[in-house]
């Protein structure tokens with residue numbers, strides 16, 4: 318079965334062609350980062366306008382790359398939520414009508430399910446059941462995954478998502494948008510030990526997270542350091558926030574360590590609690606190298622295995638949607654003749670399918 | 674000639690099939706239901722006409738102006754079908770569609786069209802029907818303040834569209850000292866796929882077509898977000914997205 322996947326829930330237009338026999342055949346991505354950068358965040362209306370411009374050119378590109386004619390497609394999978402409603406609607410309109418006109422089934426895919434199953438694109442895919450830590454710009458959650466559509470939520474962020482905390486802290490530090498990769502890059506030059514950030518909620522039982530305190534802590538640290546710099550006449554140039562480049566790197570590192578430690582501690586707790594042998598990390602923040610490394614060490618201690626997607630499939634992409642859609646189509650699921658787009662959509666509401 | 678037209682730009686949702694100048698159509702007032710309805714409407718029309726997509730010569734859609742989400746649904750659906758079946762596309766202005774709906778209803782050939790654009794503005798244009806069966810723009814379509822819109826120099830005109838319903842006072846005020854006489858007022862007039870199909874037939878004969886990826890909405894309103902000035906630390910701590918959808 319060959320499936321076209323269409324992702325447009327936020328600020329990336331992602332298209333992919335996935336074959337149940339041969340795996341991923343092609344994928345194409347258009348990122349709107351530059352478009353939104355000057356606004357300091359995603360502008361929903363501009364995102365929607367950009368999607369409707371790039372969908373067809375990217376579909377053409379992906380099919381050409383895969384060496385596939387549109388008539389050989391067996392199904393279309395598209396992100397129906399959660400996300401920005403206008404952005405979702407752009408992709409959904411094209412996807413659903415394309416499937417209808419080609420006389421093939423369409424299936425709606427939950428964006429977070431796409432992220433969660435993204436490690437299955439790899440040569441060594443995880444088998445069920447597994448524990449999943451989903452860490453993206455909009456979500457932070459731990460789930461027990463028994464099969465496709467069988468997700469039990471174990472814990473989630475009570476405030477900011479992990480990626481959001483990276484982004485906001487990076488912005489405070491003047492590191493640009495999106496902040497996750499920029500902050501990680503800055504942290505590389507950092508020296509450990511100058512600052513110590515709290516590990517929010519690790520001393521409390523349960524598997525919930527809280528990240529909003531970290532950025533406030535970062536802000537306080539920055540202001541204190543800036544005052545000190547002013548009082549002490551440092552020899553290095555100060556940026557707009559009154560910090561040296563080294564200060565920024567050191568704070569970035571301290572933040573990253575705190576965020577990563579927190580994610581690792583909670584994942585470890587979940588692994589023990591659920592007696593699970595496999596841990597999947599997915600979503601934009603799972604691209605973070607420190608997180609991968611520390612999670613790898615932790616998992617090893619427990620004789621469990623760690624799985625994550627290739628870096629390019631950690632953030633939003635069409636490949637994960639094509640894969641998730643393919644699995645659901647193979648199970649016989651398909652959508653009525655309607656264009657579906659939902660800003661909010663609970664993962665637990667998804668139908669489960671029986672894996673053979 | 675066989676053309677399938679759709680329109681989801683306003684609170685009306687419609688599809689129409691023009692088969693050798695006979696038009697069959699589905700039309701429903703369904704605010705916020707367009708995404709659920711439009712493909713079913715098309716599917717039923719095709720079944721009713723016992724036509725397959727391969728029998729079509731072209732697709733047409735209401736390209737706007739109108740609700741942003743609505744015109745993107747029409748563009749997206751058109752793109753999907755046009756790309757799947759290699760069909761040419763004829764984009765049609767929704768203001769012009771209102772003129773055509775008005776002509777069908779009243780035989781008027783001079784129409785001042787206004788769609789409520791929210792934010793105290795209207796989408797606005799004036800059209801005149803010529804002897805070649807074609808709508809000519811007398812005033813180019815634009816988004817503007819109903820108190821300052823530009824109007825034709827003189828003549829007897831029919832006023833149509835929801836813009837008139839929302840801003841009747843400021844608009845008639847504006848025309849008070851002009852040489853414009855309003856013959857008929859149709860403030861409830863909405864564009865329709867049937868009107869779009871008729872305009873499209875004419876454009877098809879003149880070869881005015883684009884391909885799937887060029888089937889793009891025409892928003893008219895383009896200042897949809899403002900760039901932030903240097904933000905304070907505290908402002909940065911709150912909020913990550915800027916909301917601007919209308």
Ligand SMILES: Nc1ncnc2c1ncn2[C@@H]1O[C@H](COP(=O)(O)OP(=O)(O)O)[C@@H](O)[C@H]1O
Nearest residue numbers: 453454455480497498600601602604605632633
């Ligand atoms: N190397 C990294 N380290 C930390 N965070 C990262 C890294 N790469 C990406 N991110 C973060 O991942 C998020 C984007 O992930 P994505 O899965 O696309 O989120 P969403 O689907 O919720 O928009 C952003 O918050 C970004 O800063």
